[in-house]
Amino acid sequence: MIALQRLFLILLLAGFPSTGILPVQAAYADSTVMVPPGNRFDTQPAIPDASAVRTRAFNTTYQEKYDKIIALLKREKKLMAHIKEVAAVYGIDPVHIVGALVGEHTYNVTAVDSVQTYYVKALSYSGLDFSFRYKGVPVQTFVERPEFSACAKAQGSAALWSCRDLVWTQHFRGKTIDGVVYEPMTFQQAFFQPFFAGQTFGLGQISPLTALQVTDLVNRVSGYDKLTPDHPQAIYRDVMDPDRSIVYIAAIVRDAIDAYKEQGFDISGNPGITATLYNVGQPRQRAAELRAAVTSGKGRKLPVENYYGWLVNDKLDELRVLLGGGS
Numbered sequence: 001m002i003a004l005q006r007l008f009l010i011l012l013l014a015g016f017p018s019t020g021i022l023p024v025q026a027a028y029a030d031s032t033v034m035v036p037p038g039n040r041f042d043t044q045p046a047i048p049d050a051s052a053v054r055t056r057a058f059n060t061t062y063q064e065k066y067d068k069i070i071a072l073l074k075r076e077k078k079l080m081a082h083i084k085e086v087a088a089v090y091g092i093d094p095v096h097i098v099g100a101l102v103g104e105h106t107y108n109v110t111a112v113d114s115v116q117t118y119y120v121k122a123l124s125y126s127g128l129d130f131s132f133r134y135k136g137v138p139v140q141t142f143v144e145r146p147e148f149s150a151c152a153k154a155q156g157s158a159a160l161w162s163c164r165d166l167v168w169t170q171h172f173r174g175k176t177i178d179g180v181v182y183e184p185m186t187f188q189q190a191f192f193q194p195f196f197a198g199q200t201f202g203l204g205q206i207s208p209l210t211a212l213q214v215t216d217l218v219n220r221v222s223g224y225d226k227l228t229p230d231h232p233q234a235i236y237r238d239v240m241d242p243d244r245s246i247v248y249i250a251a252i253v254r255d256a257i258d259a260y261k262e263q264g265f266d267i268s269g270n271p272g273i274t275a276t277l278y279n280v281g282q283p284r285q286r287a288a289e290l291r292a293a294v295t296s297g298k299g300r301k302l303p304v305e306n307y308y309g310w311l312v313n314d315k316l317d318e319l320r321v322l323l324g325g326g327s
Helices: 002-013 024-031 049-057 062-075 077-090 095-107 116-126 146-153 156-172 187-191 208-213 215-222 232-240 242-262 271-280 283-296 307-314 316-322
Strands: none
Touching (some): 062 077, 062 316, 077 095, 095 271, 095 316, 146 156, 156 187, 156 208, 187 208, 208 215, 208 232, 242 283, 271 316
């Protein structure tokens, strides 16, 4: 187990400079595995209790929520055109973006009646005074602790925040250090929920941490200003504005595809896998974990969909109709 964990860490950190490790992109470029389309599971994996509780609380069903987001996407012609345009810019099939939206609004939130509602909600957060902190310590200060020193080698926001996420899990989550009790919660839950638990926002239901992870990509491709935890209002503006939200969804999908490509897996032809990663996050950690399992000869050979991704693959023909037959 220790050897497998060490291999996992090496693979995760392989993209960082000055490590003396052959970059993963070069290591696996000639042996990329094409992940086939469709679901690996014959039946849908179990849906988490939290999703069921939310659905019951609003006296609705998954089918009703699915129908509502499909109806919204059919009505919003301008939005669908924007999805196609952004997908082309990020070099992905637009069905990946549609799949993320459908999954979120089927199993998490319920779609509103109009995209205009999201513009109004975005404005409501623009004047609020808040910061990202845990037990009174801002995240900017916390990540200066020596435990995070290796993350300074990270290239880009995706690797940087993924590294910090991993360090939190390994060194702080559920532990007591110097008399401080760190609750058994994720990095996102600890630092990036300034208002209430379970926070994701806007049309794409994007978390602040995920937005920070892809900010370099969005800056490079779309020219948006880079996000930092020093300016949380800018983060909320970007994830809650519907037009900008679509850009971030595309960037999240592109980043997940790139993270798996670096580990030798091409997931670009399986929207159920990208939807799964959109749902669970941490694509670099998961890709490195899969590569470690494959390299060790134990465990899975391919990424698999969860309940959320399974639905996307199962409904793929219907989702492509929304796009006029595909990309």
